[in-house]
Amino acid sequence: MVKFAHLADCHLGAFGRKPVLREYNIKAFEKAMNICTAKKVDFIIIAGDLFHNPLPDMDIVNRAVKIMMEVKNQGIFIYSVYGSHDYNLASASLIDVLESAELFKNVVKYLESDNRLTTVKDSSGVSITGLSGRKNRLEKGYYEQLDIDVPDGRGIFVFHSPIAEMKPTDIPEKNVLPMSFLPDGYDYYAGGHIHRPLINKKDGGFVVYPGATFGSSYTDLEREQQRGFYIVEDWQPEYVPLEVCDIARIAFSVDGYTSSEVEDLLIDKAEECREGDVILLKVHGELLEGSPEDIDFSRIIKLFEREGDATVFLNKNSLERVTVDKVKVQEDKEDEVEKRVLEEYGTPEGISNEFASELLQILKGDKKEGETSIDYENRIWNEACTLIEEIKELPQKSSREKEKKRDTNGPQQITLGDYTGVDK
Ligand SMILES: [Mn+2]
Structure with a gap:
């Protein structure tokens, strides 16, 4: 009888500027690994976002490696896919390094040339097939053309994407994948990406999101919900809560x-x-x-x-x-709404609507794939400063106030305000 653990979204290294939360986060992971060892699971699946960034801080890496080494020394194998956070298109991610060190096995065996996805076999006889998550659901294209060798015998499919049929209402509609995208014929679908525990069925197999082991944003922590992972024994998933604070x-x-x-x-x-x-x-x-x-x-x-x-x-x-006065505008397009608000509401003296609108475009910029939060904040900050520098000769009341604010409070102010979505 096979017994395995299914975790996802550990986000080790998250809350980089809040050491107390960063510590609780890695404690939750450590606790999960200890439970897996104590319960003598055959193997562990981590369905993406093990780390919060493709190249996390070395002290977090060091701790994570030690924790996983102990698991490995008990003869328990860890299988993983990339999540939208630890995938790096441009260069190797830490996941690749740890796989080279045989600390765990990346189960994404994907041949780009013929869209073929092959399977990894665990010593228990279970086949594990996986597909990574990417930023902005770029993995959608893979699913559309996928050719899979569906394994004989028992199989697990590991994925890191939001499934439409299981989507909580606060996750945007765009880019979710229909359940039908998941290949047929598996006994268990080990999901990641949605940071709360959810369970459903596809044919005979459970489709499961264990949720985050702790959480990676204030939005996650604000949600009153259980945090933990699943242990699946004889194909029946059982939730294991993790409480660290x-x-x-x-x-x-x-x-x-x-x-x-x-x-x-x-x-x-x-x-x-x-x-x-x-x-x-x-x-x-x-x-x-x-x-x-x-x-x-x-x-x-x-x-x-x-x-x-x-x-x-x-x-x-x-x-x-x-x-003061609420501005009411009605336009279909976001850009038009912004333009109208600027026209109606006006900008501070010395600041033109064009400048305000350009600045707004910069501040709305998306995070690039593989970009760390710190790099992202710095890039946006630098782009905004460059624009502000350009009109320096004009009276600069609002921008100077902003600079002062940043000096005293540091970039933490921005992180505190980061309440956007699950996976920012
Ligand atoms: Mn995640």
């Missing part, structure tokens, strides 16, 4: 309060709050009077931290000052 989620609406009232209320809340190793504090809504800058958030955070017993993450992205 208590997360307290506090949402506070400022609607109807002035900025000074909000400060007092949050201080009271902080004094009452006694729970959570990690506190996600979300302050949202529209102030009755005053501006978000009037609120002393650093003092509030210190109080919530309870002298270091908790780590606090503040999200005040949807906190607004008293509305």
Whole structure:
């Protein structure tokens, strides 16, 4: 009777600028590997996004290698595919390096020349076939032309893509793959990419997303859900929860309060709050009077931290000052909406609509395949600075304020604001 573990989306190295969360993340992985060893699984499948970047920090790599080495020394093999985060088109990814070191086996045996996907056989007799995930669902083309040697006997298909029939509502519709894309004839479909546990069936086989072992973004942590992986015994998946810390989620609406009232209320809340190793504090809504800058958030955070017993993450992205005048525009295209808003709302003195629109285009730029978050932020930042430099002779109130803000708070401000989607 075969027994294997199925994990995905470990994202080791995520929360690069938040060491406490980065540590919980790798702890969750370590715990999962220890459970796999204790339960004596035959092998382990990691369905993509083992690492958060194609080339993660070396201290994370070192820890991950040690953890996986122990598993290997118990005679347990790890099989993996690339995820959208650890795939690197331009050069080798760490996954390739670790495969060369025989720490695990990449099961994507794909021959580009004839779109042929072959299978890897584990010593238990189970065949494992895999296909990687790519950024922006570039793997879709592979599925469309795929030619697979469906294995005789028991087989597992490993993939890293969102399946339309299992898609949670907050994942965008575009680029999901229909379940019919998954090749027929497998006993188990080991999925990755969706960061929450989901289970379905295709013919006789289970289609499973174990979800993230911890999570890779604040959005992940904000979701109240289980975190863990599956152990599949005799083809029946059983969920194994992983708990490494208590997360307290506090949402506070400022609607109807002035900025000074909000400060007092949050201080009271902080004094009452006694729970959570990690506190996600979300302050949202529209102030009755005053501006978000009037609120002393650093003092509030210190109080919530309870002298270091908790780590606090503040999200005040949807906190607004008293509305000036809401602009109403109705256009079909995104570009047209932006253009109309700029026309109607206007820009600060000395800033032309053309400049504002150019800057907006830069700030909206997508992350490139294989680009790390830090490289991405730096590139966008540099492109924006270049544009700002170009019009330096003009009065530069808004851009200078921005520079000042960045100097004092560092790029962390940007990361805190990163609430976009599962896989950013
Ligand atoms: Mn992922």
